[in-house]
Amino acid sequence: MNTGDWWWVTQDQLLAGGTIVPVICTSDQTHLTNFSGDQHAWPLYLTIVNIREDIHRTPTQYIWILVGLIPCPPKSAKNTDEAWHSAVGTVLSPLRNLDITGPGLKWNCADEFQPQCYPLLAAWVGDYPEQVMIDQVSYGSCPMCEIPIGAPMGHSTIRPLDNPRDQDVHSELLDETNINILHTLGVHLIPNQFWQYPLCNVYRLWQPDELHQLLLGLVKDLLHWLLKYLKARNVKNQFDNRFMSVPRYPGLQLFCKPFDSMKCSSWQGKEIRGMIRSLAVNCAPILDCCKDDGKTPAETASDEMVMGAVCALCEFSLLVSQQDHSDLSLTALDDALNRFYKKKSDFREQKMSKSEKAQVDELLARESVGK
């Protein structure tokens, strides 16, 4: 993290000689036990970024310290978010009350120096329900950007982080009681305690979550759309044969069942990573646009688009799993994502629910009758 922009920008806002101690918090509602009346707890853990990140991933190093057990409100309770914020505010109050214009805190470090430390809330690890609760935005809206609810992701004019949320703007809107605008932005009509934390932007606390957002989110959806597309094109059997006959090779996962016979709920990140590695190779010979096998021009164009979307997302997911990123890899990621959003339009039919499809069919039928 000390190579990233956040640390550089924050350091400029402190007194000379100040040492940033970035704090990461993580929380998740946890079922504790069945033996004492279905007890739930909301453990809150904390660590610091100054310790190298490979240590963070080693559970036996005990680098994550349990700092609070937030009580879970009963299911029927009202103002649960408010109660949670009040409890977390109590635990994290030393961070909120830190004076960044002062000399900092002289703490002993393991290297036997006493730097002027400024502990700042830098990141929060949590799932989506946790994110919307901490940001106090409505469920379904983006915790980071002002994308209106229901706007399609990857829309040419609205892309993630093109329009980031600004806590100063939200705070001003709340002071002026601009309820309609806040409602459009999906922001709750109460002040967020995290707006008061020094040098902390509550809407940028979130780090990308490869497992939930990409593998179990976008990639899993793509696999479903692809399956429906292949069925519609009557080439699913060919795909299944190729899918189950991947040769043994280090890093490639072998699947003994067809693509759609695996239960979706049992798909884990490991299986999806395995699929992604051989997906483009399995699809390419089936959807090869250069091959002249009696396809209509529309089918050829559609296959080309689908193959392009599959390749772009495979490329993106393989690139994103690298441990380090440079400007070059970030440009390549951006390029792959742009290509995916441009090409995925051919999955429109597969993305529709049954009711939406029925509506479209009805409209088409009406149009044909009208003609």
Next chain:
Amino acid sequence: MWIDQHPRCGLDNFKIESFQSADALRKLLSQLDFKLGDDSWIEDNSHIFETLYYRDIFKCTQSLLAHRPFQALLDFELVRLPDLENLRI
């Protein structure tokens, strides 16, 4: 390795085989810096639903910063890393 050296080596190094007295171990653990033992928990009954138990987060942060086994693993400075083509990592 003696019992008092064990905590200094970090909890990841279970090399000692000579624990003979639980009392001695408990006493040593209670004398560790920052005392993040059972008595480090603060009880707060002012919240709506149940009792809130929490620790002083500054003590927790200090204990991480001052933990000897992490001495070689701490970063305090800003770094710019270029790759072979001089692009920023």
